[in-house]
Amino acid sequence: MGTNTDRSRDRSRRAAALRGARTAAALALLATGALVLDVGGPRGAAPAAGAPHQVPLAAQQAQSGQSGQSEQSGQQDRSEQTGQAGSCDLYRSVPPSTEDGPAVKAVKAKRSLVVGIDLNSYRWGSRNPNTGQVEGFDIDLARAIGTAIMGDPEKVVLKAVPTADRVKFIQEGRVDIIVRTMSITCERLEQVAFSRPYFTTSQRVLVPRSSPAKTLDEALNGATACAASGSSAQEELKTRPVKKLVTVENHLDCLVLMQLGKVDATMTDDGLAASQAAQDQTVRVIDGEVRPGVMGIAMLKTSTDLTARVNQVLNDYYANGSWRRAYDTWLKPYLQDDADRHWPTPR
Missing domain, CATH: 3.40.190.10 (Periplasmic binding protein-like II)
Incomplete structure (x- = not known):
């Protein structure tokens, strides 16, 4: 009984430490004029706020039937998801209408x-x-x-x-x-x-500015990488030779874990990657992008x-x-691309 109680207390202390670290990171962002908060929006059942879920990549691949998947196969899957080669048309939707059904x-x-x-x-x-x-x-x-x-x-x-x-x-x-x-x-x-x-998008990788990585492969190979659970970035990282894949409830938690030195790299949408680099000058976006897609x-x-x-x-x-106008106001200062590059046109 005493041992179980001690373990329970240890888990509680670890969860509290991570919550405190997330709060400290948020306050640091406030100091740079770029605070981003989760203000009590609805959540499903989950571990303590900000607690990451870590699963070795091999186990994740085995669970999803992806063990041994080649990089060529991964590239083909990504091509199909953009509607270029096959399994679905990402641009297909119902015709616009002003009628109330x-x-x-x-x-x-x-x-x-x-x-x-x-x-x-x-x-x-x-x-x-x-x-x-x-x-x-x-x-x-x-x-x-x-x-x-x-x-x-x-x-x-x-x-x-x-x-x-x-x-x-x-x-x-x-x-x-x-x-x-x-x-x-x-x-x-x-x-x-x-x-x-x-909006057109792709997946990009953030690393600490102190990282020697210059390419996406250098940043991810053998690394502890982070992505939001249920995101396209998570699916992409399952095809990469990372050492460990850490998943969190919201992508901002990855930035916090990187600030704490718990992960080596974060993958997220290019627009979100640019916004995180704008928030925190201690991280940078690696050259290169993968998994082009649309929002x-x-x-x-x-x-x-x-x-x-x-x-x-x-x-x-x-x-x-x-x-x-919305693009020029919110995104152009950080993406530094013309708006037309990000407005999707059916292929």
Whole structure:
């Protein structure tokens, strides 16, 4: 009994230490004018906040049937996911429409559109520490969609959703749509419906500035690498010869673990990688990118008319210049690309 009690206390102390480290890192970001907080958004059952889940890569590959998968096979899978070679078309969605069908009418009947968002992504979705307002590229888009559908910005409810729970929140009806740097993949298309793509993306790697790595392979080979659970980055890292893959609930936790020296590298979307490097000058983005893809807005598969309405709003949002203005405001200073490079055009 005494031994079990001691172990329980040790686990509690370790969990408390990690929570404290995450808080300290967040305060450090505040000092640089770029605080990003999770302010108590809904969470599923999980270990203590910020606690990473570590599984040796070989075990993960065995569980998913990927043991021994060649790099060539991995590249083919990635090509198929971009719609270039086969298994699904990531650009396919229902035609845009302004009509109110059953799903839209149901949303209007409850007098609010609940939008799942991120509160951990600087310049995409985070709370401004100076104003207290939630802001970012995805937040502007979420509000534009909600206002267009509901006719009143006060009827748009923003709800924080962890990376790993995005599909679950849609399927359980806890949100109506997800606007949260969510890549469209063949697997996710089997689970939820997506709008037309609204942003092109790829996976990039962050490392500490002290790291000697110059290429993506140098940064990952034999490394302890981190990714958000349920993310495209996690799937990509399963194909890489990393020593250990650490998964966390939200990608910002990877940055905290890197600051603590617990991981050697982090993989995430290119826009998120740029935002983390902007937040913390002690990390840098490695040259090279993998797994090109597109982001979309997720909804229930049965909400066809809602998907059509969202597609109409996206078309209007781009045509009237709002998409470009949002890009120039939130992302261009850090991505340093012209906006047209990131607006998806069906191939």
